[in-house]
Amino acid sequence: MGEQSETIQYKLKKDGYARERGGGSEFLDIYCSFCQSHIALYQKDGSGSLLRMYLDRIFExxxxxxxxDSFNKSSLPNLRCFSCDNLIAVPMVYKLENRLAFRLIRGSFFKRKSDGTYPPI
Ligand SMILES: [Zn+2]
Structure with missing residues (x-):
């Protein structure tokens, strides 16, 4: 595939999950709090603090x-920083929606608002 040199501009997903949370979706860049490496481009739906990342909302x-596409909870690996191996999150299923997610570990990450651009500027 070669190296990725072009910037991708993502659009927010608008579906039942987003509507369920009253709209108000936004993009977030998630970073490792230990080494500041970029972890993920994520779409958060609704207000409230970021406790988990649903897999279907991770864009990059x-x-x-x-x-x-290929995992269930038992085979989903822990989410670690690609650069320093800091543990960022552990797999879970959000039972209400039967939705695969990562439960974020407090203090292991920080976030910044994004306009959906990847890679982040
Ligand atoms: Zn790190």
């Missing part, structure tokens, strides 16, 4: 966003 990197 592809090795993360592709996990939703």
């Amino acid at each position: 990197p592809k090795n993360l966003s592709n996990l939703q």
